[in-house]
Amino acid sequence: MIRLSTKGKYGARLMFQLALNYGNGPMLLKEIAAREDLSVRYLEHLVPPLRTARLILSMRGSKGGYSLAKKPQDITLKEIVRVLEGPFYPSECVEAPDICNRSSFCVTRNIWAELEQTISATLASHTLQDLVDEYRKAHTSEESS
Amino acid sequence: MIRLSTKGKYGARLMFQLALNYGNGPMLLKEIAAREDLSVRYLEHLVPPLRTARLILSMRGSKGGYSLAKKPQDITLKEIVRVLEGPFYPSECVEAPDICNRSSFCVTRNIWAELEQTISATLASHTLQDLVDEYRKAHTSEESS
């Protein structure tokens, strides 16, 4: 399957909540989970990779929580998905030609390489700020009705 | 992971061999497997979906084998991968919004929808004939050296 796992999907929603909260201090994982209707226990697994990739900051203890390590316009979906799902290549041999013994002949490999570039470019073209703007736009127009 | 399984990868190579052989009558699975260095037994699993999707024709019995059901320029990588890997959406809720209860609010869903379109368009832009041309070009220039 050419499908995202819940790591990438939930991770994007987690980061979106942090982006919505940007500038308001640390946000509790409990609150993120509540707003996105996800399990706190599962979200805990997504935090370490995001933290080591320096996308989020964490504060322990009471009054702790999480916040974005950069401005929402400086974090793209590509970074988030990359960190949680791994590289985008549809076939390993795109980056490691050695594993296919006929990679020098293989014409399909070029397709997979191009596909990787396409996926990467698409995800890189959206920042968290874009999501926030889109959400605010839809949300306020709804309230005004 | 956002990765192709061997079904899609091997299937593309299988179809490529049939495209190379196009016009020369049925080709044995045994020969395809030999040329691509794959297991016949495993390739047998890829045949039924390709056949029901009317991408290949099969002839049973001795002197049997497989051939493309359409001209190589009329078969895209999109069709092949789609048949063997299933739909391209990174998240199920792109096509079935009901499974996420907050799909009407969810801004990440739009990203996954766009990603599906990008993947689909990229794969649709390459036909089997393209692969054959590319292979012949590389192969003949190599022989002339």
Add this chain to the structure above:
DNA sequence: TAATTTCCTACCGCTTTGGTAGGAATGGTA
């Protein structure tokens, strides 16, 4: 009839997925 090849179904070990759970470490607060 015999040989060849497709075709159908089952099986199997391994890895990934999508979680749950326990409990230690940390920091604020009274």
Add this chain to the structure above:
DNA sequence: TACCATTCCTACCAAAGCGGTAGGAAATTA
């Protein structure tokens, strides 16, 4: 100091998917 809330680390688990092997039936040709 004691207490509490929260992050953080590690282990565990059931179910599904993956990659592949295997047996044998059905069809076609010679």
